[in-house]
Amino acid sequence: MRVLLTGGSGFIGSHIALLLLEKGYDVLILDSFVNSSSKAINAIKAYLENKNLNYDLQTISGDIRDKKLLDKIFIDAAKKSNPIQAVLHLAGLKSVSDSLVNPLHYWDVNVCGTQNLLATMNENECYSIVFSSSATIYGLTDSVPISEDHKISPINPYGKTKVAIENMFYDLYRSNMKSWKICSLRYFNPVGAHPSGLIGEDPIGIPNNLFPYITQVAIGRRKFLNVFGDDWDTIDGSGVRDYIHIMDLSEGHINAIDYLCSKKSCFEIINLGSGKGYSVFQIISQFEQSTGSQIPFSIQCRRDGDVARCYADISKAKKFLGWTPKRSLEQICLDGWKWQRKNPNGYS
């Protein structure tokens, strides 16, 4: 089965690409490389070749907003009698802070880009899509665990674009309920790396997120970690989040494709998280214990837009996708550290 993977060179996309290829899917990656490196694709190829696996991977450098390019991709695939049967749509911009400074750019890339993709899929009668949504759309809530029917209340332009896209999916589904199969996956905090250490997260500049910041402190690229608040109403005063191993998250996408294949039509929104909450201090301590590294830290004020705790109710994923996360926090630390140790400066 041939799938189009947009954003397939990014952190999450590269892990999904590798898994899809290992499972025998034909994968066509479309990525503009605006926030990723083609070295991730080379690493995927090297891994598969090292394992003597046959694979079918095509990479196209381009933008999801380029309608002519999208048309060509679908038409060329059909001409080769190997049409695109499903799309995993990850391409987009994801920085909360950048979205506050450049909101129109986020609406253009995320929303207009997705509209462009959906229009092309519609014209080419490709009706199956799995989408990367985000827990950020639940906004400033403290009521955990968060299930999919929780109030939607995004507090930044990035989150608002994800909501707009989910609304667009719903309208499209309602317009042709016989054909469309749509699964929007709301990710919590994807972290860690492939166990080979060949691919992983490589943020450009200073990491915004906790886990890559910790690995960069451990490898010596940053002196210490800033802990944003030790006065939250949590187990130890630091913020609690739902960290999910990137390979568990990737497996969730395989289950989502299988789910779509088993349906005549559907529109589902499903949380993907570990279902557990860990505090910043718990993450530091687990990382130190698992890797033998030291993570010096400094307590800072609370960060704007943060909440005390956020973790998922993952019962819908279990029920609908037959999916449960398997990897522990220790595994997350070990794999994330392996990637950082093998690649102290990421892909560069």
Ligand code: NAD
């Ligand atoms: P990433 O930036 O590493 O990957 C996104 C990829 O999309 C990059 O390779 C980038 O070059 C590409 N891209 C961006 N704009 C594009 C465009 N116009 N056309 C084609 N390609 C384009 O981010 P990620 O962490 O891998 O996230 C993937 C998806 O998951 C995003 O949609 C993000 O919003 C969503 N998500 C991520 C997280 C997270 O914590 N990482 C959480 C929730 C949701």
Ligand code: UFG
């Ligand atoms: N934190 C620190 N120091 C840092 C970075 C983070 O103490 O340097 C703390 C935060 O205050 C928070 C926790 O670590 O308590 C996790 O923060 P992250 O930035 O790693 O993750 P968030 O939950 O804030 O946000 C992430 C993505 C969002 C996404 C959300 C839910 O950045 O885009 O997960 O999926 F929407």
